[in-house]
Amino acid sequence: MLFSKTWADACNEDSQAKPFWIDFFEIFGITNKRVATFELNVKKLGGAQGFVDLFWPGVLLVEHKSRGKSLDDAVDQAIGYLHNLPERDLPQLVVVCDFARFRVRRLATGETVEFELKHLHKHVKLFGLLAGYKVQDIRSEDPVNIKAAERMGRLHDALKASGYSGHALEVLLVRLLFCLFADDTGIFQPAQSFRDFVEERTAPDGSDLGPRLGQLFQVLNTHESQRSKNIDEQLGQFAYINGRLFEETLPMADFSTAMREALLDACALDWSAISPAIFGSLFQSIMDEKARRNLGAHYTSEANILKLIKPLFLDELHAEFERVKGHRNKLFEFHKKLRQLTFFDPACGCGNFLVISYRELRELELKVLRADHELSAHKGQLTVDVHGLIGVNVDQFFGIEIEEFPAQIAQVALWLVDHQMNLRVSVEFGLYFARIPLKSTPQIRHANALQLDWNDVLPAERCSYVLGNPPFLGYSYQSKDQKADLAAVMQGIHGAGVLDFVCGWYILAGRYCQGNQTHAAFVSTNSITQGEHVAVLWGEMQRLGMHIHFAHRTFQWSNEAKGNAAVHCVIVGFGHENQVVKTIYEYEDIKGLPLAVPVKNINPYLIDAPTVFLPKRREPICNVPQMTKGSQPTDGGNLLLEDAEKTELLVVEPQADKWIRPFLGADEFINNIQRWCLWLVDCPPNELRSMPEVMKRIQAVKAMRKSSTKLATIELSETPAIFGEIRQPAEGNYLLIPLHSSEARTYVPIGFCDASIVCGNANAMIPNAGLFHFGVMTSAMHNAFMRFTCGRLESRYRYSNTIVYNNYPWPGFSGEPLSDKHRTAIEQAAQCVLDARAQFASSSLADLYDPLTMPPALLKAHQKLDTAVDAAYQPSGGKKNYASDAERVAFLFDLYQRITSLLPALASKKKQKPKSAES
Structure with a gap:
């Protein structure tokens, strides 16, 4: 004015x-x-x-x-x-x-x-x-984030090429990141002070830029009262930062004209628009040239982070705020509670989860200040003491990160989002608020989370929430050191050798939360709620007293960036307290939005059903035929023949024809691919020796087996003419079940085969199975059970006899025996399915069971079969109609408990059997 x-x-x-x-x-x-x-x-x-x-x-x-x-x-x-x-x-x-x-x-x-x-x-x-005092429009998907990382990438490459590398390079880039951000957000006054310093106080050829930056860093680390009285005026205007960010003395970097230009190009961006929530990941990716080629593909979207933090703590805090916002004293106590909460990410990377959690907590605190201001206005108090009232701070956030550079980025990212939120408060109340010099520091520890006692970072009794996105590595992808780290965590846990790397964080979190009120939630691959993982991991979690509080069922964890990798994930929230209200988030489309469903209990398969663990069983829980794995060649491909190879062999050795049989792996079965094998089980030695081309193949099998590092395979070299494991029935039919099948199919295609067709080890098979068994196994009921309990290969179903088939509760084994009426109805409906398939004899099972090309006649036959199977379960308490697969499986788990309660306790058997269909 x-x-x-x-x-x-x-x-x-x-x-x-x-x-x-x-x-x-x-x-x-x-x-x-x-x-x-x-x-x-x-x-x-x-x-x-x-x-x-x-x-x-x-x-x-x-x-x-x-x-x-x-x-x-x-x-x-x-x-x-x-x-x-x-x-x-x-x-x-x-x-x-x-x-x-x-x-x-x-x-x-x-x-x-x-x-x-x-x-x-x-x-x-x-x-x-x-x-540097402006309303900010910060969007995680904003292209400015990518542009900023690219410009810093150019500077990184130039510095590295000059010989400036390692720890010094990482720290220098972190400091420059802070300076660039400070230039546009009011930390440095006036705005663009850093850019002006570089532009006006350094030579165009960059020859003195390194020393001048070193001088600036020293100034930023020195309180104004302790600076030289003769300090350059332009340097003297920079604020004291503290926070130990500029404490370490770095080796001097040598800059060129191009490197100075690269830094000035970075200065030209508006860094106030950068999202600390994702820039940490982007910034980290500049250190890796391969990752930089796909900038934007490696960060976790805010939407996915919110899927975890909202049910973990945010929804409850917002609900509490709505209850207290009209009461001054309750609002004061709630605000005090916000300041006392602590958050711990034991695999924090660049701090994405901590940054978003901190931002959301500050957003909630801003609502508290707003409500307090409105209550004060009614009493004639029109000003807010922002400096005195803001309590939430970065020192409430803790993390562990195994790599040094991301750990540094996580700390700086929290400071950056802190300042962004301070600017929000400043705009809201018209009073400039900044926390410079930095007094509070995020506690990010550079260490191995699987070796460090988490209590050394944050004592468990002080921790409110554990959260994060630990690494997903499956067993075969783990390094030797990672396997050793995981083995140390899992010591004493039977069967832990099958577990995903992420399970180490679950077990340590369970021990950390045991006996206190700490709540935890992690993002994981869905493998931890399927197959063998469940009994091993969640059996131990149950022993530690953990209860699942909420869960997101399988969804696609990705972002909108081009070329991003999609991973099928779950989110599991848990703690020692057994909460009354639990929530399952269901996905009709794994790429879509979830539907929150309140439930009474969440078991480790993420179903509203009793907490049971399906063990690996050698025999079915019901009186049904045994399932076994197909025969395994272990031949290096020498006993198997493509169509052309078979033709070529018979041209030179026509007498081999009677020793060649059709061979079916899963791919051949589903896609109608013709393949053959040499089946020489009963071939007399003299006849075998009369076929030199066949003998060449046998010799190749012997050499392959003998060169193996596995003793069992070496022993098989003594019988090179036959498959390594033979389970083929001598006569009759068998039911073939492919061990791997696309997740897109509603029904896993299975079918009958003649014993003359050799079933390979990519399948399971049931000799002596009938239409009843085919009908139940190809029904919606069995397929639902399979989907929730089997393992996965990538996203494909991974059938197992020991987990799925042997634990499946068949109709008629709990309560009333299966009636002839129900059995006949299932058999007739099963035959209708086979008849419908026969109408399209030239189509493969892949064609017939693709949801987009499935013939109406086959779909109708399956629906009739589903009705017959569902009806057979009704005497045991089943429903006439089910709303979802989850509802079917909840019923089957209840039935499983009733059936297994009548069985003797599961005991290990010393008798060795051939390997089963378990994958």
Whole structure:
């Protein structure tokens, strides 16, 4: 208001424009006249020479006119100057003014605002960027995040190529990241101080940039009161940062002209728009040239992080706020509670989960301050003591990260989001608030989380929430050291050798949470809720007293970036407390949004059913035929023949024909692929020796087996003419079940085969099976049980006899025996399915069971079969109709408990059997 009154009568551009703008800058506390240049010589569009009235590179361009002159002409003149400015110097604001009127254009959006001098106070926020004080539009998917990482990547590469590498390079880049961010968010005053320092105080060839940066870092680490009285004025304006960020003395980096230009290009971005939530991951990826080629593919989207933190703590806190926001004392206690919460990510990486959690906690605190302000206003108190009331801080956040660079980034990212939220508070209440120098520090430990006692980072009794996204590595992908780390954690847990690497964090979290009120939640591959993992991992978690509080069933964990890797994940929230209200988040489409379903219990298969663990069983729990694995060649491909190979062999050795049989692996069975094998089980030695081409193949089998590192395979070299494991029935039919099948299919295709067709080890088989067994196994009921309990290969179903088939509760084995009526109905419906398939004899099972191409006649036959099987379960308590697979499986788990309660306790058997269909 004082500025408007002082300059109300000004009218002459020549004599009054310069003092007008010097006065204007002082509104924002900018007294250093060096920030902008008056009368800068610039070429206009077309090549003519012109003079910009006022220019602040990267921030502001002003064209000033005498009172009453056309602002339209002034705008055209100002825009004309932009064409010949370097990209990094393009201003964020273009302003034209005739003393009485302002017209302000935001260059990035084209938004234009015009107002009179007397109304400047109403529009002062337009110029907040002059002091790094502005409303921010921070979007995780904003391309500016990618652009920032790319520019820092160029600088990284240049430094590394010069010989500056390792720890020193990582720390230098982290410091530069902080300086770039501080330049645009008001930490450094005035705005663009760092850019101006580099541009004005270092030589164009970069020769002194390294020493000057070292000098700046020393200043940032020194309190103003302890700095030299002769310090350079431009250096002296930088605030003391503290936080130990600039404490370490680094080796001096040697810069070139190109490297200095790369740094200035990075300075030209608006770093206030950067999202700390994802930039940490992007920033980390610049250290890896391969990862950088796919920038944006490796970060975790905010939407996915919110899937974990909302049910873990955020939803409950927001609900509590809604209950207390109208009561001053309760609101005060709630605010105090927010300050006391602690968050711990024991595999924090670049801090994504901690950053989003901190931001959301600060957002909630802002709501508390707003509510408190409204309650105060009713009592005539119209101001808020922001400095005294903001309590939530970065020192409530803890993490462990095995790599040093991401650990440093996580710490800085938390400071950055802290300052972004401080600016939000400043805009909200009109009082500038910043935590500089840094006094509170996030506790990010650079260590191996599977070797470190987590209590050394944060004592369990002080921890509110454990959260994160630990590494997903399956057993075969783990390094030797990772296997050793996991084995140490799992010591004493039977069967732990099958577990995914992420299970180490679950077990340690269970031990950490045991006996206290800490709640935990992790993102994991869905393998931890399937197959062998369940009994091993969750059996131990149950022993530790853990209960599942909420769970997201399988969904696709990815982001919107091009080329990103999609992983099928679950989220499991757990703790020692057995909560009354539990929630399962169901996905109709794994790429879609979840539906929250309140449930009474969540078992380890993520079903509202009793907590049971399906053990690996050698025999079925019901009186049904045994399932076994197909025969395994272990031949290096030498006993197997493609169609062309069979033809070629028979041309030279036609007598081999009677020793060749059709061979079916899973792929051949599902896709109608013709394949053959040499089946020489009963071939007399003299006949075998009369076939030299066959003998060559046998010799190759012997050599392959003999060269193996496995003793059992070496022993098989003594009988090279036959398969390594033979389970083929001598006569009759058998039911073939492919061990792996696409997750897109509603029904896993199975079928009958003649014993003359050799079943390979990619399948399981049931000799002596009938239509009843085929009918039940190809029904919706059995397929639902399989989907929830089998393991997975990538996302494909991975059938197992020991986990799925042998634990499956068949109809008629609990309560009333299966009636002849129900058995006959199933057999008739099963035959209808086979008949429907026969109508399309030229189509493969892959064609028939693709949901997009499944013939209506086959679909109708399956639906009739599903009805018959469902009806057979009704005497045992089953429903006529089921709303979902989960509802079917919940019933089957209850039935499983009833059946197994009548069985003797499961005991290990010493008798060795051939390997089963378990995968």
